[in-house]
Amino acid sequence: MSLLSAQSLACRRGGRLVFHDLGFEVAAGRALLLTGRNGAGKSTLLRVLALLTPAQRGEIAWDGKPVREDAEAWRARLAWLGHADAVKGDLTVRETLEAAQWLCAGGPPSRALWDGVLARFDLVPLLDRPGRYLSAGQHRRVALARVALSAATVWLLDEPAAALDEASRQSLHAAITDHLAAGGIAVIATHGDIVLPGALALDVGAFTPDGTVSLEAWA
Numbered sequence: 483m484s485l486l487s488a489q490s491l492a493c494r495r496g497g498r499l500v501f502h503d504l505g506f507e508v509a510a511g512r513a514l515l516l517t518g519r520n521g522a523g524k525s526t527l528l529r530v531l532a533l534l535t536p537a538q539r540g541e542i543a544w545d546g547k548p549v550r551e552d553a554e555a556w557r558a559r560l561a562w563l564g565h566a567d568a569v570k571g572d573l574t575v576r577e578t579l580e581a582a583q584w585l586c587a588g589g590p591p592s593r594a595l596w597d598g599v600l601a602r603f604d605l606v607p608l609l610d611r612p613g614r615y616l617s618a619g620q621h622r623r624v625a626l627a628r629v630a631l632s633a634a635t636v637w638l639l640d641e642p643a644a645a646l647d648e649a650s651r652q653s654l655h656a657a658i659t660d661h662l663a664a665g666g667i668a669v670i671a672t673h674g675d676i677v678l679p680g681a682l683a684l685d686v687g688a689f690t691p692d693g694t695v696s697l698e699a700w701a
């Protein structure tokens with residue numbers, strides 16, 4: 483069974499130590515919810531897992547093997563949803579999703595997957611609308627559809643329910659639940675709006691320095 487693990491992670495940003503000695507293990511089929519106050523380091527941890535921000539210490543491993551040994555293979559396992567939705571204003575919803583498919587999966591999804599994801603996120607009526615004419619919640623639904631259409635094993639989601647109405651939040655929960663049931667893993671930064679039975683929780687704020695750790699030690 484696949485396992486995502488992190489050990490003794492430490493990360494500085496802007497000259498400040500955000501967290502240190504952070505570790506966890508998430509097995510296939512499980513979700514890890516990242517909690518903690520504003521500025522605790524949830525987004526930073528997601529960026530570190532995606533290799534977008536370097537960790538100064540520690541190791542991220544997939545099935546026990548450090549992911550930095552084959553960063554390309556690791557990135558190919560990931561679907562990333564940050565605060566920005568990566569929905570281009572000039573492209574229609576259809577073009578955005580098709581372009582993402584070709585870029586990330588190298589080809590179109592199966593018809594059943596495409597139809598199922600579009601229906602789940604109620605995107606059929608928006609398919610021919612350019613990104614610049616979408617509302618914030620509609621933007622988010624397109625970005626979530628991009629993740630759900632990907633073949634990625636590990637979903638890294640930063641506050642995925644932001645801007646979603648109740649129906650869309652339920653669609654999001656269903657998409658994550660299906661992904662986990664299929665043996666996927668999800669690491670999700672949340673302020674409490676994602677509730678998944680059996681999910682692990684990690685309070686990132688518990689790994690922020692308490693004043694006894696000197697910045698110099700992490701230079």
Ligand SMILES: Nc1ncnc2c1ncn2[C@@H]1O[C@H](COP(=O)(O)OP(=O)(O)OP(=O)(O)O)[C@@H](O)[C@H]1O
Nearest residue numbers: 495496500518519520521522523524525526527671
């Ligand atoms: N680009 C950056 N350069 C320098 N420091 C940054 C940068 N982005 C964030 N930080 C700092 O890193 C720390 C952690 O920020 P991060 O965005 O990871 O927190 P968060 O837990 O996701 O917060 P929120 O709940 O507000 O989204 C904060 O102190 C923040 O000021």
